[in-house]
Amino acid sequence: AATEVKSNLDVTVDEFQQSIVRHLHVSLGTDENKANSKAWWTATCAAVNELVFERATQTQKTHYKKDTRAVHYLSLEFLMGRLLKNNLTNVGLTEIAQQALDKLGLDFHKICEEEPDLALGNGGLGRLAACYVDSLATLDFPAIGYGIHYEHGLFTQAFLEGRQVERPDSWREYGNPWEICRPESVQEIPLYGYVETKYDDKGQIHKEWHPGRIIKGVPWDIPVVGYGAKTVNILRLWESRASDFFNWDVFNAGGYLDAQVENVQAETISKVLYPNDNTDAGKELRLIQQYFFCACSIKDIVRRYKRAHGDDWSKFAEQVVMQLNDTHPAIAIPEMMRILVDRAELKWDQAWTICQKVFAYTNHTLLPEALEKWSVRLFEKVLPRHLEIIYEINSRFLEDVVEVAFPGDDSVKRKLSIIEEGHEKMVRMGNLSVIGSFKVNGVAEIHSKLVKKDLFPEFNSLWPDKFTNVTNGVTPRRWLKSCNPKLSNLISEHVDADWPVHLNKLSKLADLATDSKFQKAYMQIKLENKIELAKVIKELTGVEVDPTALFDIQIKRLHEYKRQQLNLIHIMALYRRLLQNPDYDMPKRVFIFGAKAAPGYYMAKEIIYAINKVADKVNNDERIKDKLKIVFLPNYRVSLAEKMIPAADVSEQISLAGKEASGTGNMKLALNGAVTIGTLDGANIEIAEEAGEDNVVIFGLTVDEVKELKSAGYNPWDYYYANNEIKAVLDWFDCDYFTPGKPGELAEIKRSLLDYGDTYLSLADFASYSEAHKKIDKLFQDEKTWAKMAIMNTATMGKFNSDRSILDYVQNIWNLDTCDIK
Numbered sequence: 001a002a003t004e005v006k007s008n009l010d011v012t013v014d015e016f017q018q019s020i021v022r023h024l025h026v027s028l029g030t031d032e033n034k035a036n037s038k039a040w041w042t043a044t045c046a047a048v049n050e051l052v053f054e055r056a057t058q059t060q061k062t063h064y065k066k067d068t069r070a071v072h073y074l075s076l077e078f079l080m081g082r083l084l085k086n087n088l089t090n091v092g093l094t095e096i097a098q099q100a101l102d103k104l105g106l107d108f109h110k111i112c113e114e115e116p117d118l119a120l121g122n123g124g125l126g127r128l129a130a131c132y133v134d135s136l137a138t139l140d141f142p143a144i145g146y147g148i149h150y151e152h153g154l155f156t157q158a159f160l161e162g163r164q165v166e167r168p169d170s171w172r173e174y175g176n177p178w179e180i181c182r183p184e185s186v187q188e189i190p191l192y193g194y195v196e197t198k199y200d201d202k203g204q205i206h207k208e209w210h211p212g213r214i215i216k217g218v219p220w221d222i223p224v225v226g227y228g229a230k231t232v233n234i235l236r237l238w239e240s241r242a243s244d245f246f247n248w249d250v251f252n253a254g255g256y257l258d259a260q261v262e263n264v265q266a267e268t269i270s271k272v273l274y275p276n277d278n279t280d281a282g283k284e285l286r287l288i289q290q291y292f293f294c295a296c297s298i299k300d301i302v303r304r305y306k307r308a309h310g311d312d313w314s315k316f317a318e319q320v321v322m323q324l325n326d327t328h329p330a331i332a333i334p335e336m337m338r339i340l341v342d343r344a345e346l347k348w349d350q351a352w353t354i355c356q357k358v359f360a361y362t363n364h365t366l367l368p369e370a371l372e373k374w375s376v377r378l379f380e381k382v383l384p385r386h387l388e389i390i391y392e393i394n395s396r397f398l399e400d401v402v403e404v405a406f407p408g409d410d411s412v413k414r415k416l417s418i419i420e421e422g423h424e425k426m427v428r429m430g431n432l433s434v435i436g437s438f439k440v441n442g443v444a445e446i447h448s449k450l451v452k453k454d455l456f457p458e459f460n461s462l463w464p465d466k467f468t469n470v471t472n473g474v475t476p477r478r479w480l481k482s483c484n485p486k487l488s489n490l491i492s493e494h495v496d497a498d499w500p501v502h503l504n505k506l507s508k509l510a511d512l513a514t515d516s517k518f519q520k521a522y523m524q525i526k527l528e529n530k531i532e533l534a535k536v537i538k539e540l541t542g543v544e545v546d547p548t549a550l551f552d553i554q555i556k557r558l559h560e561y562k563r564q565q566l567n568l569i570h571i572m573a574l575y576r577r578l579l580q581n582p583d584y585d586m587p588k589r590v591f592i593f594g595a596k597a598a599p600g601y602y603m604a605k606e607i608i609y610a611i612n613k614v615a616d617k618v619n620n621d622e623r624i625k626d627k628l629k630i631v632f633l634p635n636y637r638v639s640l641a642e643k644m645i646p647a648a649d650v651s652e653q654i655s656l657a658g659k660e661a662s663g664t665g666n667m668k669l670a671l672n673g674a675v676t677i678g679t680l681d682g683a684n685i686e687i688a689e690e691a692g693e694d695n696v697v698i699f700g701l702t703v704d705e706v707k708e709l710k711s712a713g714y715n716p717w718d719y720y721y722a723n724n725e726i727k728a729v730l731d732w733f734d735c736d737y738f739t740p741g742k743p744g745e746l747a748e749i750k751r752s753l754l755d756y757g758d759t760y761l762s763l764a765d766f767a768s769y770s771e772a773h774k775k776i777d778k779l780f781q782d783e784k785t786w787a788k789m790a791i792m793n794t795a796t797m798g799k800f801n802s803d804r805s806i807l808d809y810v811q812n813i814w815n816l817d818t819c820d821i822k
């Protein structure tokens, strides 16, 4: 078909249909009569895999033969979502599969709905990793993603009387068709124990770590199919198991049950993803997770290198680059030193030179509570040898680098030291990452500036060339082509069919932005997408919404800095205006939320509850005649995002300036024709630059103004007393208007905005936000203007293709060559 990618996988509908049926029989042991939807889904995946695995093997073989330099993307999170539809898109077989299932009397979309999300991530950072492995494969770069094979991904969310409850996510309870176990590549990982200092006959010092425990790391591979299916890279996820070898003694001593207890502890390591987002958990198990997967990955990398180069380490840094997805895998740096110094017996300087050429670090946040620190005491217990190595890295750095650049300046030394002195000594993973890496990047222009200016100013003056920017991107294959097929088909009627890999080609649509025929077609598709979402809303919440209303969407993790509470108080203000004046001029509006709160984040959960309670009241208030609806869709995740994003009219990107490193949902929404209402934060700034001022609505304080206001002494009460609407809305939280019979149940929201100081300046930005919404209302009521804005957003988002981000990484950091796979 014309709109599909041309891939090298030629299969007819009949062949694909036969393959599905064959797998139903030989892989699943069932037949057409007994099979349920889940079985058909599994068989369809198997039919796809038959094509994909071959390419994966071919890719690995070619990379090995050509001995290519490769990037190793180390990340605690890969938020992959569903893979069937995406893999079909990328191998160009969506229409073939659709027809094959059709002939079997099955509905393609229903079969796709059987797939559980691969939710091995929390939010932006994990989803970015998933987009990047997609782009790396699409662009034919040798790359491997390394992470943890969590048994339970991010919890699923339900609402119980408006409050979030968490349930475990079991994505592979009955097996998952995309993964292959690789027992031949198992690794053994040491933990705990003590370090012995030895001297050889030449008086040379040697450190020997006697671990207290050995854990087995079992790799599972998931194929990552590039668009066009030339390169199929792999995502390698490590599962922890008890080491049989280590437990022998215990067994023989008759301690069968004790051994089982140790097994449970070992298997706990990869049991569950920590559900924090932008806060540090500081838990021992988390440190062990980090070390476990870094150590497994480095052993894997070293094994592969040695197969080609033996014991000659001189080419290692030419062949290997490891990208650290935030500081979470920073323990890889001292682990690499340990392998080189203790195991390969390289001299320290030689080892350090290699290390500093191999690692690069991406920073994803400036929030102080998210900057990782581990207590020295914990380190000493879990990773005693690594603590020694960190001390050595630190003292050499302080003497050879800091003392030379800032002679005698103890205060600079205190700031740059990896060790934070205090009543409890801490290891600062950010400082370790900067010192051990050859490049450090932020994820949007403004964020990278702040990384240099506010987070690491002294490091930046030591090594100005180390710091750089790579603005985030998203894969247009999943986030346009596959999730919004109707708009994709319309685009393909007007733009070269290869726009999914050359997203800048969308700029051609700008010529059509005022063409009334195109506007009609474009807005008709938006309406159809909204009708689809309205059905989902009805199914999930029971609320009926009018698809012709303005759909205003805020989807992201629930965090105070992202300011869902600002959205809420503004909605309450609208409600109040409607109550006071039933003729208040505004288009029908539906406010839609999707967000999970970290289970231990009290205020985030209160905000969810407040939104649900206000929604209950407003949605059932006949006085406002359906002019305002509020829905909070439960269990926001990648597959739900794929249904929401194509239906958005307005995209809420309202973080306090300086707090959102980049954002990536902002890009996905704009690409699908949503108009951004946003602050000058993260990638919003670059989105506004690309789309043009007329096609976004910007409001609120700038980064500089935030700093000014904070240093002048921000007092939220000033805004409360000066603005009647703010006062009235906040006072509403004190009574039982939204929580009948339970007055004050929502009062924590008011307290956080007044008594606790309104950390993220919601009240300071309220008036400006309210004006911005009035502007949106006017623009939306003018259909032609709105259509033009929506189209211009799609037309100008080419920059935010993750392929562009990857090419930036390749040129500025990784220095890779593409590798053609036959």
Ligand code: 26M
Pocket: 122, 123, 124, 125, 126, 128, 274, 275, 276, 277, 278, 279, 280, 281, 282, 286, 364, 365, 370, 443, 472, 660, 661, 662, 663, 664, 682
């Ligand atoms: C930390 C400690 C223990 C457990 C979990 C964590 C942790 C997990 C995820 C901390 C932070 C995590 O993610 C942060 C994140 O998602 N940052 C976002 O990264 C995106 C991609 O660069 C940006 O677009 C977002 O602005 C940024 O908030």
